[in-house]
Amino acid sequence: GQNIDQPTEMTATEGAIVQINCTYQTSGFNGLFWYQQHAGEAPTFLSYNVLDGLEEKGRFSSFLSRSKGYSYLLLKELQMKDSASYLCATLDSNYQLIWGAGTKLIIKP
């Protein structure tokens, strides 16, 4: 079957670094997305990886290893506004999105 695993909840301190992991098992692979969703708001696109390696976008970076079925989202210099849920989703061989249940990130002062 198709499956995406990510931690349910994580806590980190303002100014620190946090890594949110996502592992996947899907029928084929056409890339992996990360979305951010603040409570009561729309999910918003953060990144898309289809090739192995690290892609950096400001304070946020996303890593992909296709051979390991693994991705992570790295958030640096954490700010209180980074408190949100982070959703991992892969595109399978039919270009269908398979979603994880999301990781709720809590930032403490």
Place this chain on the structure above:
Amino acid sequence: ETGVTQTPRHLVMGMTNKKSLKCEQHLGHNAMYWYKQSAKKPLELMFVYSLEERVENNSVPSRFSPECPNSSHLFLHLHTLQPEDSALYLCASSETGFSGANVLTFGAGSRLTVL
């Protein structure tokens, strides 16, 4: 207005009521989606419309009925719902549908409570 707009933001209904959720996108996108979001569960795709073609998740009960009169508007008609249908219903759009790595633009959702 820009982006994807959903109304109402909150809806409480009884099991015998009939109501509709509305979604509108001002992005010129050609595909629109309905997702169900329940606490601590993955997003569940309900329906996709792309260039007048519809794809639906076969597990969605018939008490949910979508309507897409044009590429900018999407409705979800609700009738005789059950309490387990209480959830956040998210609308999304993308430039194209059914193929390619499409980035979704979501609305803020309609929070539905069924009593």
